[in-house]
Amino acid sequence: MEKQAFDYVIVGAGSAGCVLAEALSRDGKSTVAIIEAGGSDKRFFVQMPLGYGKTFYDKSINWNYDAEPDPGLNGQRDYWPRGKILGGSGSLNALVWIRGDHRDYDGWAAEGNAGWTWKDVLPVFKALEDNEAGADEWRGEGGPMHVTDVRRRLHPLADRFVKAGMEAGFAHNPDFNGASQEGVGVYQINTRNGWRMSAAKAFLKPALKRPNLRLYTHAQATRILLNGRRATGVEIERRGRRMALMAGREVILAAGALNSPQLLQLSGIGPAAHLKSLGIDVVVNSPAVGHHMQDHLGINYVYRASVPTLNDMLRPWWGKLRAGMEFLLAGQGPLSLSLNQGGGFVRSRRGLERPDMQLYMQAISTFTAQKGTRPLLEPDPFPGYAIGMSSCRPETRGTCLIVSADPLAAPAIHANAHGTENDVQTMLAGVKVIRRIAAQPSLASITVEELAPGADVAADEALIEDFRNRSGTVYHPCGTARMGVDIKAGAVDARLKVHGVDGLRVADASVFPFVISGNTNAPVMMVASKAASMILRDRGG
Numbered sequence: 371m372e373k374q375a376f377d378y379v380i381v382g383a384g385s386a387g388c389v390l391a392e393a394l395s396r397d398g399k400s401t402v403a404i405i406e407a408g409g410s411d412k413r414f415f416v417q418m419p420l421g422y423g424k425t426f427y428d429k430s431i432n433w434n435y436d437a438e439p440d441p442g443l444n445g446q447r448d449y450w451p452r453g454k455i456l457g458g459s460g461s462l463n464a465l466v467w468i469r470g471d472h473r474d475y476d477g478w479a480a481e482g483n484a485g486w487t488w489k490d491v492l493p494v495f496k497a498l499e500d501n502e503a504g505a506d507e508w509r510g511e512g513g514p515m516h517v518t519d520v521r522r523r524l525h526p527l528a529d530r531f532v533k534a535g536m537e538a539g540f541a542h543n544p545d546f547n548g549a550s551q552e553g554v555g556v557y558q559i560n561t562r563n564g565w566r567m568s569a570a571k572a573f574l575k576p577a578l579k580r581p582n583l584r585l586y587t588h589a590q591a592t593r594i595l596l597n598g599r600r601a602t603g604v605e606i607e608r609r610g611r612r613m614a615l616m617a618g619r620e621v622i623l624a625a626g627a628l629n630s631p632q633l634l635q636l637s638g639i640g641p642a643a644h645l646k647s648l649g650i651d652v653v654v655n656s657p658a659v660g661h662h663m664q665d666h667l668g669i670n671y672v673y674r675a676s677v678p679t680l681n682d683m684l685r686p687w688w689g690k691l692r693a694g695m696e697f698l699l700a701g702q703g704p705l706s707l708s709l710n711q712g713g714g715f716v717r718s719r720r721g722l723e724r725p726d727m728q729l730y731m732q733a734i735s736t737f738t739a740q741k742g743t744r745p746l747l748e749p750d751p752f753p754g755y756a757i758g759m760s761s762c763r764p765e766t767r768g769t770c771l772i773v774s775a776d777p778l779a780a781p782a783i784h785a786n787a788h789g790t791e792n793d794v795q796t797m798l799a800g801v802k803v804i805r806r807i808a809a810q811p812s813l814a815s816i817t818v819e820e821l822a823p824g825a826d827v828a829a830d831e832a833l834i835e836d837f838r839n840r841s842g843t844v845y846h847p848c849g850t851a852r853m854g855v856d857i858k859a860g861a862v863d864a865r866l867k868v869h870g871v872d873g874l875r876v877a878d879a880s881v882f883p884f885v886i887s888g889n890t891n892a893p894v895m896m897v898a899s900k901a902a903s904m905i906l907r908d909r910g911g
């Protein structure tokens with residue numbers, strides 16, 4: 371088998387991997403290899419923000435996973451897109467730039483994970499960013515990741531949504547990434563001049579000019595090479611050929627919350643009984659690998675409107691042409707924005723200590739679309755909008771376990787959606803909040819009817835049945851190789867080193883000890899940036 375040697379080998383060029391590759395190669399001396407199963411991100415519908423509707427099911431750039439039948443979703447299999455392309459899931463995500471609630475990180479540290487309090491991570495978040503709104507106590511300026519302040523570029527419905535939220539009794543929050551996350555407002559997004567700004571564009575692309583960084587695309591890591599309990603490299607399969615990329619210093623897994631635990635298990639690091647049942651030799655019995663999976667589950671309530679929405683702008687051919695021109699000539703208009711324009715973090719019930727639900731407002735509707743499609747560029751033939759919610763910190767835990775020793779076989783994803791009574795009650799309270807907001811004058815005055823689930827779905831049991839039928843992942847899986855003080859509590863320690871193995875770390879969404887209250891892309895980049903600093907510090911660099 372052909373061998374190449376490097377100091378560091380990173381698996382996965384997604385949101386985390388790209389940040390790691392840039393930081394570890396920055397000295398110009400350390401040799402770094404980054405391996406990506408997918409290929410180039412030079413695709414129009416990847417780089418155009420609203421193209422996200424087109425990439426959602428595109429097999430050429432997406433792992434297209436189906437979760438296992440889930441009792442919490444009335445036995446349905448939920449569809450889990452994951453990026454298989456430079457930039458990873460961050461190349462096909464909805465671009466909402468959110469850090470999470472300060473208390474999330476204090477909660478990580480309170481579990482014994484030293485160095486992960488909000489005070490510890492805030493400077494890392496700030497250093498990542500080049501926030502268009504300018505630097506302040508919370509925001510960063512001058513970093514590689516451009517964050518766009520879209521306040522003045524949104525559809526008028528976003529403003530109506532915020533007003534309706536205030537009429538419903540929630541405070542207006544001008545900056546979800548500021549002093550507090552609570553309230554209703556509009557999302558910041560990671561774009562630049564109207565185009566997607568993924569970690570691949572912000573971090574990897576400029577770093578690839580360095581001769582000490584080598585990118586392998588269309589290369590799938592099939593196992594971690596181990597010498598006893600020390601990681602020495604990674605085996606990859608590329609265009610039908612096997613190769614070994616040896617790591618003199620460290621191997622870092624950044625293959626995402628589904629594929630990092632998969633690789634650990636394929637390499638004999640995971641729950642011993644499960645590995646043995648598949649005929650895999652156990653190197654380290656690490657019970658947390660593939661367990662503790664958390665995610666956010668969302669549902670949309672869809673409304674027919676009496677005023678023009680993005681449906682009217684994007685459905686007719688002349689509307690598409692106009693939007694296309696506006697985007698290509700000026701980097702403006704709906705194609706340059708996220709699907710999610712308005713949003714919020716609110717308390718679904720009185721007496722809660724902090725917000726427990728996240729809101730999304732989309733000035734577009736796809737009610738008439740067939741299941742299994744996401745026709746954002748072919749919306750409903752009438753004006754419509756949607757308000758969505760997900761619970762911020764569901765209690766339920768899922769698993770992501772391999773089902774065979776074949777590295778090319780998909781792992782089994784069990785989400786255990788709405789798995790506890792508290793989760794069900796939070797969702798129930800949450801969907802009632804959606805209706806409360808939609809009933810306020812600013813929205814009620816332009817709403818014709820609720821299309822989904824429809825006004826006749828009113829009793830608690832019917833609302834629960836509806837979200838069991840219609841809710842699904844909002845694509846934030848994490849925790850499948852979580853941080854923990856010991857091998858019982860987690861797969862990695864607070865320095866992200868795999869418990870029981872030398873020379874191996876995980877640095878992506880898998881290591882979150884708990885899901886954060888919000889979208890996960892920025893937190894993943896923060897984790898990767900902090901991981902790189904720890905790797906360099908441990909080396910004495």
Ligand SMILES: Cc1cc2nc3c(=O)[nH]c(=O)nc-3n(C[C@H](O)[C@H](O)[C@H](O)COP(=O)(O)OP(=O)(O)OC[C@H]3O[C@@H](n4cnc5c(N)ncnc54)[C@H](O)[C@@H]3O)c2cc1C
Nearest residue numbers: 382384385386407458459463464465466591626879889891
């Ligand atoms: C449809 C969608 C919408 C989303 N919307 C938002 C949003 O609006 N805001 C937000 O903050 N977050 C959003 N997210 C979530 C966010 O994008 C992810 O949390 C984040 O990208 C995860 O980063 P990661 O580095 O952990 O994994 P990824 O970015 O998924 O990267 C993993 C990479 O590893 C590669 N890989 C996997 N296995 C192997 C292997 N064996 N060998 C080689 N390479 C491998 C993959 O191909 C991929 O490129 C969304 C996600 C999706 C899917």
